[in-house]
Amino acid sequence: MDNKIKYCPYCGEKILKEAKKCRHCGEWLTEETKKAAEIKKREQEQASFEKWKEEHSEKQKKNNASDILISILMYAIFWGGIALIVHGTVPSDTRMERAIIKDMQECVRDKTTSYTSLLLGDEAAEIASLFFDSSISDGSIFEQFKKNNSITIESKWLWSVGKIHNRNTVDEGTVVCFGFLGIVIPFVEWEDFILKDEKKTN
Numbered sequence: 189m190d191n192k193i194k195y196c197p198y199c200g201e202k203i204l205k206e207a208k209k210c211r212h213c214g215e216w217l218t219e220e221t222k223k224a225a226e227i228k229k230r231e232q233e234q235a236s237f238e239k240w241k242e243e244h245s246e247k248q249k250k251n252n253a254s255d256i257l258i259s260i261l262m263y264a265i266f267w268g269g270i271a272l273i274v275h276g277t278v279p280s281d282t283r284m285e286r287a288i289i290k291d292m293q294e295c296v297r298d299k300t301t302s303y304t305s306l307l308l309g310d311e312a313a314e315i316a317s318l319f320f321d322s323s324i325s326d327g328s329i330f331e332q333f334k335k336n337n338s339i340t341i342e343s344k345w346l347w348s349v350g351k352i353h354n355r356n357t358v359d360e361g362t363v364v365c366f367g368f369l370g371i372v373i374p375f376v377e378w379e380d381f382i383l384k385d386e387k388k389t390n
């Protein structure tokens with residue numbers, strides 16, 4: 189066998205001893221060239237993978253953006269709907285006012301009952317003078333209330349607030365009622381309104 193000839197380990201064809209690549213099958217024959225070829229191949233694969241990844245992430249970003257947009261839209265529609273429903277359930281001013289007056293009258297009757305049971309004391313005497321000379325009817329309590337207090341209802345988009353104003357709480361008033369989701373909750377306290385006329389106290 190010629191000194192300059194060897195056989196390709198891949199295809200068995202005769203090739204030059206110093207050949208780095210088989211001219212028959214195209215295989216690399218030395219370790220260095222083989223490795224270099226592998227590295228180059230891997231680099232190419234890596235590059236094409238990077239390119240694919242980049243394109244893919246661009247698409248993904250677009251998808252994410254539209255997903256977020258849809259989520260925001262759904263969120264807005266959902267809460268908008270809820271707000272509309274709640275808005276429709278805000279109690280009317282008339283209902284609020286009636287609840288406040290009724291609560292105030294109950295407050296007066298409770299107070300009067302507790303004072304008459306005590307039968308003694310300056311405050312009892314004062315209250316008694318207010319109510320016992322006339323009959324304690326809801327009408328007379330309301331008449332007395334109207335002379336010294338006014339009611340305002342602040343109807344908001346989602347709820348309603350009722351206030352009592354009198355000479356002590358002129359502009360700001362005292363919050364005595366809350367309306368929300370079709371429910372009216374009055375919480376009038378004895379201290380929130382005045383029944384005695386100004387003339388009598390001065």
Ligand SMILES: [Zn+2]
Pocket residue numbers: 196197198199200201210211212213214215
């Ligand atoms: Zn070969």
